[in-house]
Amino acid sequence: SAVISQKPSRDICQRGTSLTIQCQVDSQVTMMFWYRQQPGQSLTLIATANQGSEATYESGFVIDKFPISRPNLTFSTLTVSNMSPEDSSIYLCSVAQGVDQPQHFGDGTRLSIL
Amino acid sequence: AQSVTQLGSHVSVSEGALVLLRCNYSSSVPPYLFWYVQYPNQGLQLLLKYTSAATLVKGINGFEAEFKKSETSFHLTKPSAHMSDAAEYFCAVTMNTGFQKLVFGTGTRLLVSP
Numbered sequence: 240s241a242v243i244s245q246k247p248s249r250d251i252c253q254r255g256t257s258l259t260i261q262c263q264v265d266s267q268v269t270m271m272f273w274y275r276q277q278p279g280q281s282l283t284l285i286a287t288a289n290q291g292s293e294a295t296y297e298s299g300f301v302i303d304k305f306p307i308s309r310p311n312l313t314f315s316t317l318t319v320s321n322m323s324p325e326d327s328s329i330y331l332c333s334v335a336q337g338v339d340q341p342q343h344f345g346d347g348t349r350l351s352i353l
Numbered sequence: 354a355q356s357v358t359q360l361g362s363h364v365s366v367s368e369g370a371l372v373l374l375r376c377n378y379s380s381s382v383p384p385y386l387f388w389y390v391q392y393p394n395q396g397l398q399l400l401l402k403y404t405s406a407a408t409l410v411k412g413i414n415g416f417e418a419e420f421k422k423s424e425t426s427f428h429l430t431k432p433s434a435h436m437s438d439a440a441e442y443f444c445a446v447t448m449n450t451g452f453q454k455l456v457f458g459t460g461t462r463l464l465v466s467p
Contacts, residue, residue, distance in 0.1 A: 240399075272455075281443060281457045282397075297454075331396055333455075339404070341387060342455060344396040 241266050243345035245332055251351045252322055259318045260348045262332030267312035269337050273305070276329040276347070285330075288315040322352045355380045355446045359458035367466050372416075372431040374461045376444035379425065384446045386427040387455070388418055391441040400442075403427060414438070439465045 271288040294307035333342040360375040389397040401412025
């Protein structure tokens with residue numbers, strides 16, 4: 240399976256600031272996704288990152304808060320904007336080689352907002 | 354709409370004992386089903402997947418799961434627990450139409466005692 244690298248692995252940020260998380264894959268992949276895992280909870284899909292076009296957001300998530308880029312088939316970024324303590328979570332990138340292939344996850348970015 | 358229910362937020366077993374983690378799904382169309390494992394401070398690792406082939410699916414690390422349509426279940430088992438199996442386990446479902454939105458269960462933490 241693809242090797243997925245997420246940066247940073249963790250960060251502590253001040254409220255009101257923004258952080259951009261990077262997801263790099265060692266091979267071209269068809270699909271890339273961003274998830275949020277709040278403390279002690281399961282994963283929730285934020286959006287599907289579409290190459291060369293706007294991301295597709297799930298209910299409850301908006302582009303102004305979580306802008307996403309995907310300039311090519313191996314790279315995507317998620318920005319968490321105007322952060323508040325409620326944004327403290329693990330943010331995970333996942334990829335799939337095709338529409339009928341399972342998703343594989345990066346190690347996540349552990350974000351704490353003070 | 355699809356959903357997944359994992360019974361038991363925590364399961365405790367002794368080393369060498371049978372591991373049984375329960376997952377029931379709800380789907381209006383034939384599903385694809387997955388089990389993922391999350392070790393501390395890591396992302397999710399795919400254990401196994403059901404994609405409408407054999408109903409008994411074998412995965413990594415000695416785990417297996419059986420798809421039972423009549424019971425809408427996809428329970429995860431391992432004959433003999435090892436200390437290294439202690440982790441969080443997530444069941445997930447998606448439609449088998451090629452759209453990759455994964456819906457996760459709330460997770461089950463497996464505790465293994467010596």
